[in-house]
Amino acid sequence: MQQLNRQELRQKLVSCSLKATHQRIVVYEALLGLHGHHPAAEEVYRLLKPANPSISLGTVYKILDVFAENGLVRRVFSEQGCKRYDANTMAHSHIYCSNTREIIDFEDPELEELLQGFFQRRNMQNFEMHSFAIQLTGNKKEPDQQVSITKL
Numbered sequence: 001m002q003q004l005n006r007q008e009l010r011q012k013l014v015s016c017s018l019k020a021t022h023q024r025i026v027v028y029e030a031l032l033g034l035h036g037h038h039p040a041a042e043e044v045y046r047l048l049k050p051a052n053p054s055i056s057l058g059t060v061y062k063i064l065d066v067f068a069e070n071g072l073v074r075r076v077f078s079e080q081g082c083k084r085y086d087a088n089t090m091a092h093s094h095i096y097c098s099n100t101r102e103i104i105d106f107e108d109p110e111l112e113e114l115l116q117g118f119f120q121r122r123n124m125q126n127f128e129m130h131s132f133a134i135q136l137t138g139n140k141k142e143p144d145q146q147v148s149i150t151k152l
């Protein structure tokens, strides 16, 4: 994900109908900086606190929820039910490792296409689908190694 400067961050917030306050800008910046990491509010707070001593954990929670409600970020749920946040709002799925608690992005156009086709063939009534995502849960066999996916 590209690095945005403060002005671009401000514009991004405004384009989601959000007032670009300083605290919202630094929270969004932190989230983009943690891209691929899917942080919990506490992690964002710990990262911001030294340079922003006036920010509280409650404020970070509130800002992240406002972001999620306005489509600027996505909520991702871990197996423990704890909320994590993702600045990548493009369609993608996740791999959740129970042992390391990592949430790894899983972007696979073939899977997206397959699911799209699947739902098109289902006559779903009284539900307008905006997006879908699958979350794989399991354990890394070697916690120190990266998960690798190769197409056979």
Ligand SMILES: [Zn+2]
Pocket: 036, 038, 086, 088, 092, 093, 094, 104, 105, 106
């Ligand atoms: Zn993600």
